[in-house]
Amino acid sequence: METLTQEKLAEKFQAKIDADIKIEPNDWMPDTYRKTLIRQISQHAHSEIVGMLPEGNWITRAPSLRRKAVLLAKVQDEAGHGLYLYSATETLGVSREDTIDDLHSGKVKYSSIFNYPTLTWADIGAIGWLVDGAAIMNQVALCRTSYGPYARAMVKICKEESFHQRQGYEIMTTLMNGTEAQREMAQDAMNRFWWPSLMMFGPSDAESKHTEQSMRWRIKRHTNDELRQSFVDASVPQAELIGLKIPDPNLKWNEARGHYDFGAIDWEEFWQVVGGNGPCNKERIEARVKAKEEGEWVREAAMAYAKKHKS
Amino acid sequence: MSTNEWPLWEVFIRSKQGLNHKHVGSLRAADAEMALQNARDVYTRRSEGISIWVVQSALITASDPADSEAYFEPSDSKVYRHPTFYDLPDGIEHM
């Protein structure tokens, strides 16, 4: 069989993308497509795993048996989602262990929202409602991403996450229907998590270095700013319904655009947190490294046993 | 890659009696028994299944995408394998 030139292969590849035919693991793909996917999916996987920590912080202190079970199940789901995503990166030829090492060495980032501390129980509500809400906006869009294993992982994740946002909003609603102390707790969480949630969509389109190519490859299907706007439009009425104030004096409905206008995001803060200067960056990575190091002998033991008893 | 990394397994689940096992994803496990249990814990948290198969990923032989035309296109022209290829006289609706 005649070998196709790189150029021809690239052309065929883009034609497939344009026809919305999914790319599968062993298909030919440009090196940069593979690298972009590895970066994006592993960042996404790390975000799920590191994201377990701020919420996990409240499992032992959850205020009722029901809330404890719900929170455990939710954080457990995140472990599952990280696992699905690591599996997707493995189809691109990188092992989970190497991917995780890149997280621990700081080579690959995770969503900077998880560098903020969870200080009160209301933060668990705010994370479920806002942070998961923002994540879901992204993830729903990614169900149609061009790489098959990533798209399939996202479909599964979206299905499972549908309860996450609801349980967060339910916590916030309960607090807002509660005592003065509970309402204050809820508003305080809102004040701290609103802006970082908006930052979750990443830099504005003008600043985002990866957006254009990723859109052409249909890895991304919407721009950061489009998704951010959808999130604001969806969240404002939800906040109003239960009496929470959005901490943004410039927020108002724009009839002509059919969207909410909102104030400028403090990108300086965003870059500081991404750059490692957030309130919990160090603790998050330390916790992950500790789990890996303390688990080393366990993983070794299981392998040693399996080798001894290979039938 | 460290040699202690557990091997990768592919997981297949029968969602209910009467259906085939279907590939749902993969996971890591040191041995087959652990792979089954991990599959139960990872992939059936929401009652997705009643039976699980696991197989080490390394043991799967897959067709090469480069061969896909040679493999699969020849059957496209064998339209006579499909019932719609055949004409039925009026008056016979189902056969």
Added chain:
Amino acid sequence: MEHTYKFLLRIGDDSLILGQRLAELCGHGPILEEDIALTNISLDLIGQATNIYTYAAQLEGKGRDADALAFLRLEHQYLNAILVEQPNGNFADTLVRQFFFDVYRKLLFEQLLTSTDEQVAAIAEKSLKETRYHLKHSSEWVIRLGDGTELSKERAQFAILDLWRYTEELFYMDETEIQLAKAGVIPNLQDLKPLWMEHVLSILNIATLKLPENQGFFGAGRQGRHSEYMGFLLAQLQYMQRVYPNMQW
């Protein structure tokens, strides 16, 4: 009635406190798959605690609910065995603790299936299915660790020596259990002990691990006298209910 209530607290507290201990590990397991597995066990135990407390609260008839029993008692009013409040330690400590407990709970629930108290029997039926899986999981890990590497064997053996003293308490009987056993609500717990020992030994043999010789026993958790660890565990468990009393969450 009063005896059944007390017995329910004893087994409900076992579930809650061990569930709480395992919940501490969520997000910190040795590998993702095992993290998920341990969380499943924690979830099962918290579910069991909820069912058991719900029935206990009904028997008590003082208008308290399952949450009130779980979160609003004083330390000496918790009646779990001291084994389950022991810290997670390393993975071998966690899994050996789990294994000792799972064998006991499986035997207990099997017997409770024929309890003369139908609600107790129903709770046992649901919990037994979960417990059988927990036991499978913990037994296999004890075997892997015991027959794995030198280091894992050493750690598993150390965990056994360390936790052994708390196992006798699982079969503790006072007036409560004696009366309930007479009434056929529960089995004679002392009869479970040889079965427990037999099962534990069979797994430890495969795991090439040993039981301690001539070691004594300790534990008064069933009477509400706990280890120093318990207060800290409860401080976290009860934090919200204590700091913000009488609120809905």
